[in-house]
Structure formats: C-alpha cells, structure tokens
Amino acid sequence: MTRATNHDLRVNIRDMSLADIPAIMQIERLIFPDPWSVAAFKEQVTAEGWGGIVAECGGAIIGYGCYYIVESEAHLTNLGVVPKYRRKSVAKQLLGNILQFVTERNCEYVFLEVRPSNRGAVAFYEKHHFEVLYRRPNYYKQPVEDALVMGRYLGGTEKDQQL
Numbered sequence: 001m002t003r004a005t006n007h008d009l010r011v012n013i014r015d016m017s018l019a020d021i022p023a024i025m026q027i028e029r030l031i032f033p034d035p036w037s038v039a040a041f042k043e044q045v046t047a048e049g050w051g052g053i054v055a056e057c058g059g060a061i062i063g064y065g066c067y068y069i070v071e072s073e074a075h076l077t078n079l080g081v082v083p084k085y086r087r088k089s090v091a092k093q094l095l096g097n098i099l100q101f102v103t104e105r106n107c108e109y110v111f112l113e114v115r116p117s118n119r120g121a122v123a124f125y126e127k128h129h130f131e132v133l134y135r136r137p138n139y140y141k142q143p144v145e146d147a148l149v150m151g152r153y154l155g156g157t158e159k160d161q162q163l
C-alpha cells in the first residue's frame with residue numbers, strides 16, 4: 001500500500017520479537033525524553049491484539065513501530081527511527097506496513113498521541129493524512145506537555161484508502 005520511491009531507503013520490515021528489545025531500547029533511550037521501559041515493549045510484543053514491527057538495514061534495527069487493535073480502532077503507540085536514517089522514508093514504510101496490517105483486520109480508524117512540540121512528527125503524520133482531533137492536557141511527563149490526539153479514517157473512497 002505504501003509505494004516505494006527512488007528516495008526510499010531499502011529496508012527489511014519484519015515482526016518485532018522479544019530478542020529485539022535490547023537493540024530497540026538503545027534507540028528508544030536515544031530518541032525519546034521519556035523512553036518506554038523493557039516491560040512496556042515485552043507487553044507490546046506478547047499481549048493479545050498488540051504488536052510491533054522493526055525496520056532493518058544491513059542487519060541492524062534502524063526503526064520500529066508499535067500498535068494495538070481494539071475492535072475497529074487501531075492505535076499507533078510508538079514510532080521511531082535512528083537519527084542518521086531519518087528523512088529516507090523509513091517511518092513511511094513502517095507506518096504503511098502497520099496501516100495495511102490493521103486495515104486487513106477491518107480497522108476503520110487509527111489514532112495516536114504526539115507532543116505538540118514534536119513538529120517533525122506532527123508534520124510526518126499530517127503528510128500521511130492524520131488530523132489533529134483534540135488536545136489532551138498534561139498527558140506527557142518528563143517533561144510535562146499536552147498531547148495532540150491525531151486520527152485518520154481508514155475507510156472511505158479509493159483515493160482515501162491509499163496508505
């Protein structure tokens with residue numbers, strides 16, 4: 001569904017496993033001020049309806065994305081790319097893979113939270129047709145910040161369905 005362009009870095013995308021968590025934690029601690037715990041990733045990999053994928057380049061994990069599904073709703077819970085591999089469509093490929101997976105499981109909506117100060121991530125999601133729905137006060141800690149709740153409808157016209 002996500003179409004590769006000549007500018008896309010070629011990555012191998014596969015399911016996240018428990019064995020990937022140490023490598024993912026190194027990236028997570030590098031890129032987020034409030035990183036997830038090992039336990040959070042373990043739950044993400046093992047709990048019913050939850051899942052994760054990783055993007056590999058040269059055999060190393062350079063990005064990952066996590067989600068869960070509740071009935072017709074999908075939630076994107078994490079998305080990160082190693083800084084030196086950014087702006088090469090790695091996140092686009094991860095997001096496209098997740099949107100295809102959840103659409104095939106009959107999800108109609110996908111939601112996520114993002115810090116308003118994270119202009120790059122907000123721009124990324126807007127580029128991929130997510131809209132800001134509302135603001136959730138003081139959602140984030142370390143540092144405290146509101147969350148923007150963004151959502152995207154996955155049904156609709158054929159044009160809308162281009163993931």
Ligand SMILES: CC(C)(COP(=O)(O)OP(=O)(O)OC[C@H]1O[C@@H](n2cnc3c(N)ncnc32)[C@H](O)[C@@H]1OP(=O)(O)O)[C@@H](O)C(=O)NCCC(=O)NCCS
Nearest residue numbers: 079080081086087088089090091092114120121123124127
């Ligand atoms: C947000 C993030 C996942 C994007 O990953 P990426 O692989 O660089 O994204 P892609 O290459 O697929 O998409 C790039 C597009 O997203 C938008 N974008 C990404 N970073 C941007 C930035 N810093 N400023 C402006 N636009 C940005 C642009 O539209 C860009 O297109 P362009 O390069 O043609 O201008 C990455 O910056 C990241 O890991 N950030 C830290 C973790 C994070 O914030 N995760 C999201 C939490 S909700």
